[in-house]
Amino acid sequence: MKLSFKLFIVLSSMSLISCATFFDGYEDEVTIFGASDNLKIETQDNFSLEVKTDSAYYTLPKMRGKVLVKANKIKLPKNKDFILSITDGDENYKICLNCKLGFGWFTLDAILFVIPAVYDGIAGTWFYYDDIDLNLYKKK
DSSP: OHHHHHHHHHHHHHTTTTTTHHOOSSSSEEEEEESSEEEEEOOOOOOEEOEEEEEEEOOOOOOSSOOEEEEEEEEEEETOOOOOOOOOHHHHHEEEEOEEOOOHHHHHHHOOOOOHHHHHHTTTTEEEOOOOEEEGGOOO
């Protein structure tokens, strides 16, 4: 094979790799603040999600700066909205998570590549979810 043909194949395959898919993947990690260790989460399809405990930075309401706290994390596919049923001890919460457009990935794909931008748009890898603060939903 000629060198020019090999180079064409390599450059063509590289141009088909989209930015958001390559660097950010198909799933988004959602952090849940203010929950206990026995947290159970299900989607609207009755699919139980794996909950991992980790530390994360939390911004207190009406305060500046961030505090490192223990938080729970779940991973969700980026391409659809979810209604989560969260059970934290005796408390039950229904929270709607809407995917939001990540303007940075959208802009980068639109400026640099056309074909990968179409792929990212169809796959939904431009989107992300906000974190959940259960303290805002708790009854006082």
